[in-house]
Amino acid sequence: xxxxxxxxxxxxxxxxxxxxxxxxxxxxxxxxxxxxxxxxxxxxxxxxxxxxxxxxxxxxxxxxxxxxxxxxxxxxxxxxxxxxxxxxxxxxxxxxxxxxxxxxxxxxxxxxxxxxxxxxxxxxxxxxxxxxxxxxxxxxxxxxxxxxxxxxxxxxxxxxxxxxxxxxxxxxxxxxxxxxxxxxxxxxxxxxxxxxxxxxxxxxxxxxxxxxxxxxxxxxxxxxxxxxxxxxxxxxxxxxxxxxxxxxxxxxxxxxxxxxxxxxxxxxxxxxxxxxxxxxxxxxxxxxxxxxxxxxxxxxxxxxxxxxxxxxxxxxxxxxxxxxxxxxxxxxxxxxxxxxxxxxxxxxxxxxxxxxxxxxxx
Ligand code: NAI
Ligand code: MG
Numbered sequence: 001x002x003x004x005x006x007x008x009x010x011x012x013x014x015x016x017x018x019x020x021x022x023x024x025x026x027x028x029x030x031x032x033x034x035x036x037x038x039x040x041x042x043x044x045x046x047x048x049x050x051x052x053x054x055x056x057x058x059x060x061x062x063x064x065x066x067x068x069x070x071x072x073x074x075x076x077x078x079x080x081x082x083x084x085x086x087x088x089x090x091x092x093x094x095x096x097x098x099x100x101x102x103x104x105x106x107x108x109x110x111x112x113x114x115x116x117x118x119x120x121x122x123x124x125x126x127x128x129x130x131x132x133x134x135x136x137x138x139x140x141x142x143x144x145x146x147x148x149x150x151x152x153x154x155x156x157x158x159x160x161x162x163x164x165x166x167x168x169x170x171x172x173x174x175x176x177x178x179x180x181x182x183x184x185x186x187x188x189x190x191x192x193x194x195x196x197x198x199x200x201x202x203x204x205x206x207x208x209x210x211x212x213x214x215x216x217x218x219x220x221x222x223x224x225x226x227x228x229x230x231x232x233x234x235x236x237x238x239x240x241x242x243x244x245x246x247x248x249x250x251x252x253x254x255x256x257x258x259x260x261x262x263x264x265x266x267x268x269x270x271x272x273x274x275x276x277x278x279x280x281x282x283x284x285x286x287x288x289x290x291x292x293x294x295x296x297x298x299x300x301x302x303x304x305x306x307x308x309x310x311x312x313x314x315x316x317x318x319x320x321x322x323x324x325x326x327x328x329x330x331x332x333x334x335x336x337x338x339x340x341x342x343x344x345x346x347x348x349x350x351x352x353x354x355x356x357x358x359x360x361x362x
Contacts, residue, residue: 001275003036003315004066008043008059011079011088012288013298013352014072020300020356021070021307024324027360034320039066043095044074044088044288054091063095067273068314069281070307071095073288092283096136099279101268102167103174104136104247105309106285108234108254109325111263113332117342118257120231125257130237131182132254133175134247136268138167139197141244161197163243168204174269174278175241176213181318183238185217189226189246201243223250230254261286262299262340265306267313280314282306292339296351299338301328304359327362331355334362 007022009015028034041047041059048054054074063069074088084090095101108130110118115126143160150156172188179186188205190198202220209218221229223246229236230253242250255264264286270279284302292298305328312321335347336358343349350358 003034004068005036005038005310006059006062006066006069007038007040008069008071009040009046010044010072010074010288011046011076012073012290012293013286014044014074014288016293016296016298016352017284017300017303018070018072020352020359021303023356023360024304024307028320032320032323034315034317043071043091045076045079047091048079048082048086048088053086054088055094060094060098063099063281064279067275067277067280068310069095069099070303070310071281071283072303073284073286075288076290076293095281096268099268099270099281100137101270101279101281102135102137103171103269104134104251105178105267105269105313106132106134106247106251106255107265107305107309108132108251108258109305110258111329111332113329113335114258114260114263114341120257124233124235128234128258129182130234130254131178131239132247132251133171133178133239133241134251135163135167135171135242135244136247137244138163139244161195161243161245163197163201165200165204168201169208170271172205172208172241173212175239176209176216178313179216179239180213181312184215185219185238187219187221187226187237187240189221189223189240189242189250191223191246192220193222197243205241226250227253230257255285260299260340262302262338263305264302265309267306267309269313277314280310282310282314296353297339298352299340300352300355301338301359304328324359327359330362331358334358 009018110125110128115122118125140161143162190201192198192202308321308324311317
């Protein structure tokens with residue numbers, strides 16, 4: 001099977017961090033015989049400058065064909081006053097919508113060398129490696145009715161939490177598939193004690209498990225208790241699967257157990273394609289960081305770890321993904337630090353390219 005990859009560097013620090021990923025992709029081809037058929041294109045403000053839209057139709061079509069899309073970041077002050085319909089973010093939203101990326105994966109990983117900088121105690125977070133799977137295309141952010149209405153002489157704001165069985169079924173499957181490539185454990189979070197959608201969620205997740213994933217260990221937890229447990233003892237979890245709203249909150253909480261925005265990767269997955277691989281978009285959690293763009297200061301690790309996720313979840317190269325993650329781990333242990341990571345005695349300041357150099361050497 002060929003490995004096709006579409007790279008969309010985007011705006012601001014996007015191209016700077018993506019340049020380091022490109023060197024790593026080349027390294028895998030040269031040193032590990034792992035070849036990628038890479039194409040590169042424009043997204044966000046960069047696409048607007050050339051095409052007048054933040055994502056050209058041809059780019060969209062290519063994104064639908066490839067095994068994985070890797071995106072840097074979009075946006076910046078230059079584009080802040082554009083019409084909403086052509087804002088850089090719309091390019092990203094179009095990708096997510098048209099590829100129907102319903103499962104958003106946010107890992108929370110804590111490298112030992114950075115554990116002292118967490119707001120939690122070292123032994124609570126050191127070595128942490130959990131994955132939150134958030135349903136991304138349904139739930140209360142989309143359900144109807146919604147709006148602000150007049151009722152009995154005052155206004156009422158309404159949103160509707162709504163999940164169909166098939167929406168729950170498919171995101172549960174994504175979580176179980178991921179768990180099999182990790183620690184083989186899923187915890188599903190909802191509020192079945194007070195929400196109808198929570199009752200259905202729990203029932204469908206259990207049914208999918210019993211029918212097709214009985215080998216994966218499954219537990220259920222109320223989402224509020226889940227929030228407490230994430231801060232008390234996060235290492236009890238492997239994969240957490242939850243709805244759009246709870247996942248939004250819980251993934252931000254989990255991310256902050258582990259440190260800088262410059263370290264956080266993410267993935268969004270859709271339905272399996274003809275070759276069995278899921279539609280997939282990988283991107284760092286951070287934005288285009290206009291305040292440091294063009295200065296060689298950006299931390300490329302979030303983007304590099306996003307590529308590691310692509311290796312594991314799109315290309316079935318779990319061992320190579322681990323190899324890359326271990327190189328990142330070693331470099332951090334050696335004290336190499338971009339400016340966003342706390343410096344202390346014994347650490348060495350590094351530019352974006354120097355961080356890339358160090359990871360390649362490791
Ligand atoms: P941001 O994530 O770009 O930056 C927040 C802060 O974190 C800044 O101080 C920045 O310098 C720092 N930072 C972010 N990534 C870093 C990295 N890799 N290394 C070192 N430091 C890093 O968020 P902000 O400032 O709210 O938004 C800036 C622009 O990015 C806006 O146009 C926004 O719309 C866009 N944005 C795009 C996203 C995307 O493409 N997915 C996500 C979030 C924001
Ligand atoms: Mg959020």
